Amino acid sequence: xxxxxxxxxxxxxxxxxxxxxxxxxxxxxxxxxxxxxxxxxxxxxxxxxxxxxxxxxxxxxxxxxxxxxxxxxxxxxxxxxxxxxxxxxxxxxxxxxxxxxxxxxxxxxxxxxxxx
Numbered sequence: 001x002x003x004x005x006x007x008x009x010x011x012x013x014x015x016x017x018x019x020x021x022x023x024x025x026x027x028x029x030x031x032x033x034x035x036x037x038x039x040x041x042x043x044x045x046x047x048x049x050x051x052x053x054x055x056x057x058x059x060x061x062x063x064x065x066x067x068x069x070x071x072x073x074x075x076x077x078x079x080x081x082x083x084x085x086x087x088x089x090x091x092x093x094x095x096x097x098x099x100x101x102x103x104x105x106x107x108x109x110x111x112x113x114x115x116x
Contacts, residue, residue, distance in 0.1 A: 009110030022095030038091035
């Protein structure tokens with residue numbers, strides 16, 4: 001049974017930093033494409049950052065230079081380091097894990113709230 005457990009969300013002051021972690025289990029993590037998505041109220045869910053099984057990364061323009069996505073295949077962990085947070089970063093953040101030959105999985109979501 002595949003499980004994605006997210007942690008690290010919370011309330012942070014604008015300009016501050018926050019780290020998100022997604023712990024995967026029940027999956028061959030090294031063969032997956034992984035990503036962080038976010039969804040703000042009234043907005044479409046959008047890709048924040050992605051990282052492939054070969055460590056190729058891509059970022060939304062809005063977070064380039066501020067966020068860093070990484071993964072640890074041995075620990076089956078996905079990370080998102082968020083720096084210089086802005087009010088518009090406030091959203092529910094979702095871990096996404098897509099195996100090679102299985103349907104993708106989503107985390108439960110973790111709330112990130114950036115205050116002024």
